[in-house]
Amino acid sequence: MAVTREDVLHIAQLARLGVTSERADELTRELSAILAHMEVLSQVDTAGAEVTSTVGAEGTPLRPDAGTVPGLSAPLETVAPAMRDGFFIVPRLATHEDAAGIENRA
């Protein structure tokens, strides 16, 4: 099935990717062309086939429910764009357009 421009803009928003108008047109063509090759799967009889998200002879082993995260060689401040008092600093949510919408509805 062909992807529409509206689809691209919708999924770009879901994926938190800024997409320009020009790029949205290109992506519409590219994704439609790629997905056209996937249509062959609709012809495959998968009745009785187990839907799988894991592979391998053993499956995923369980581990004890205990913390196993090793220490870091450097503080997070060395890699984080902005931190203060051990917390990551992000832009104010109040300027978030969705949040503004929620406030308006409230």
Place this chain on the structure above:
Amino acid sequence: MNLDDYSLLRAAEIAVGVRAGQVSADAVVKASFDRACDIGAGSDNLNIVLAAADEAGRAECESLTEKRNSGKDLGLLAGVPVVIKDNIASLGLPTTCGSKILEGYVSPFEATVVTRLRSHGAIVVAKTNMDEFAMGSSTENSAFGPTRNPVDVRCVPGGSSGGSAAAVAAGITPIALGSETGGSVRQPAAFCGVVGVKPTYGRVSRYGLVAFASSLDQIGVLGRTVDDAALGLEVIAGFDRLDSTSSDADVPIYRMSALGVPAPEARNPDTELLRIGRSAVPLPPPPDSKTLEGVVIGKPKEYFPDSLDASVRDVCERSLEKFREMGAVVRDISLARSPLAIPVYYIIAPAEASSNLARFDGVRYGLRVDSPLGLKGMYEETRSRGFGAEVTRRILLGTYVLSAGYYDAYYKKAQAVRRLIAEDFTAAFSSGVNAIFTPTTPTPAFHIGAISDPYEMYLNDIFTVTANLAGVPAMSVPIGRVRRLPVGGQIICAHFDEYTMFRVAYALEAALGAEAHQ
């Protein structure tokens, strides 16, 4: 000994020499580092290296010397220089994944595989170029420019582990680490004329590997010879409590003696032969033609279609004839659902990527681009400026196939077909086939810029993605040249049977000898 001598040594030869005090680790590592900088660094060169570790490497060499002087065990890779794909976290060097969004990022923790290499005396000399977030088959998708193939600089080295494959092919190191999601070790190995191994899913810890598609990703090894790859895998394989998908199955010794039989004594340095200044063909010829007596090699018809490049087919047939000469039985088989692998892979992998790459949002690490539109604007600006075209395309593709209304038609369907593809492999191995042999790629390396259509590029993985979908081990071995460019032969075995895979690879390498590079 001059630089070229070091660049021809097997990893085991270097390690034996260093342990015996006959070879200076410092000299080997300096030669490797110099070679990396001379021919490997910069976009006007091969552009293999994204970051090199000069001082850190020297410090590790000094540490090795101290250990040796105090009588301590130096490890299986004593003084062996290695390079690491840039999506595997290493202390002291950046880990960028070939992306602007992680430019300059230095991980505060290290991947288990890198720690294991270091604990066995290996010296990390550089991080290597790659397709951004391992999404690509040519290393053209790197934000830091394409890597060139050392065999022919007009050509791509393959991808996404193109920098690692090119480093081994250029004689920078005998061993490199790469990662696989759909063939990203085997395909560049084939294009560059080196050995590339994708272990069984779960065989090697992925702790510290930046996730792309978690049900497919595996760390793999590239080596100049089968022996280099076998030694590298021996060191990095095995259970790791930091990766819940890693298996606790025993790790056998993969290295074989020159006779092509298991060599349990291989860990004993006294039994390993140090040959300095040897020829480029590493192993002696097999002692007789019965090396693979009793082994059944499957030849799947779906991997030898009528459309296959005739020259590639001829080179593969020569390998199959070698198998027969060594006493193996070559049996025609069918992996009927394999032609569906590309559509399945390019639904499942982008779907998982769209989730895994959500973490790159400008909050905890990497690039942040501020926006007047607050938090959401910051997310969108950061991600759209930080990710390149192919990563953006795949995130959107993955988001689409997971979104309401399309999940069943695409993602769920692909998962069911994935099961069918895996069942084909199970049936083949259950029928008595010990190993499957195919071309690694449909063609040799192509010219930089020659492929612009995304799906045409995806078709490069047509013979390799099935092993990732089924979770089985597979490796590429050089088997000849077509139009002067290397061709790889792929050996696929059952889950956790890397032992048989290496046995077949050793035998084939020895049987082909210099023909593997002609």
